[in-house]
Amino acid sequence: MPIIIDRLVRSRRKTVALIVRGDGALEVRAPQRMAERSIREFVDAHTDWIIKTQAKARLSAPPAPKQFIEGETFLLLGKSYPLTIVSRQRPALTFDGKTFRLAKSALPKAREAFVRWYKAQAALVISMRLPALAAKYNFTYQKIRISSARTRWGSCSSKGTISFTWRLVMAPPEVVDYVVVHELVHTKIKNHSKTFWARVGELMPAYKTHVRWLKQNGKTLTL
Numbered sequence: 001m002p003i004i005i006d007r008l009v010r011s012r013r014k015t016v017a018l019i020v021r022g023d024g025a026l027e028v029r030a031p032q033r034m035a036e037r038s039i040r041e042f043v044d045a046h047t048d049w050i051i052k053t054q055a056k057a058r059l060s061a062p063p064a065p066k067q068f069i070e071g072e073t074f075l076l077l078g079k080s081y082p083l084t085i086v087s088r089q090r091p092a093l094t095f096d097g098k099t100f101r102l103a104k105s106a107l108p109k110a111r112e113a114f115v116r117w118y119k120a121q122a123a124l125v126i127s128m129r130l131p132a133l134a135a136k137y138n139f140t141y142q143k144i145r146i147s148s149a150r151t152r153w154g155s156c157s158s159k160g161t162i163s164f165t166w167r168l169v170m171a172p173p174e175v176v177d178y179v180v181v182h183e184l185v186h187t188k189i190k191n192h193s194k195t196f197w198a199r200v201g202e203l204m205p206a207y208k209t210h211v212r213w214l215k216q217n218g219k220t221l222t223l
């Protein structure tokens with residue numbers, strides 16, 4: 001994936017500078033007439049540094065809490081969708097695949113409405129992915145539970161109940177699948193030993209990308 005330039009500032013300077021903001025946004029400062037292509041080349045040549053620096057910034061700076069205002073975006077399966085405030089509707093919060101709509105009267109309890117919506121959505125997504133992946137890789141489990149955990153994406157009890165936080169449904173589908181596979185492997189291997197990670201790697205060769213994604217973006221999966 002190409003690096004996204006969040007802000008391009010042109011000035012009378014003679015060289016290009018890359019600045020990673022506290023929230024991880026990339027600002028590029030460039031000479032007035034420098035060609036877009038040259039700027040892109042410069043950014044691409046510094047991909048590793050940018051990714052590393054953005055990761056650090058995002059780890060240390062949790063995002064600002066949602067304000068539930070017109071145009072603010074909300075995540076679902078790795079994509080952002082805008083919020084529109086409408087005069088009245090039932091249920092108070094709806095999503096049509098493109099836009100979230102929230103009734104004005106529900107604004108004082110907007111966070112609760114979103115949490116309820118995300119929990120239902122998480123239950124829906126997990127109740128499709130968990131059985132599918134369990135069947136594919138030959139695992140068994142007892143029950144699914146949707147939690148509100150803040151720091152754990154999933155957990156697996158000794159009785160075979162697998163829990164996932166509703167926040168997980170904000171992550172891209174491949175990351176959701178990784179967490180599901182991770183918990184399924186825990187039904188057989190309870191620890192995080194080498195054997196555990198080897199098994200995860202067998203089932204999902206790209207799992208390290210997903211682990212890294214969660215480390216770098218986990219804090220943004222919140223309201």
Ligand SMILES: [Zn+2]
Pocket residue numbers: 182186192
């Ligand atoms: Zn684990």
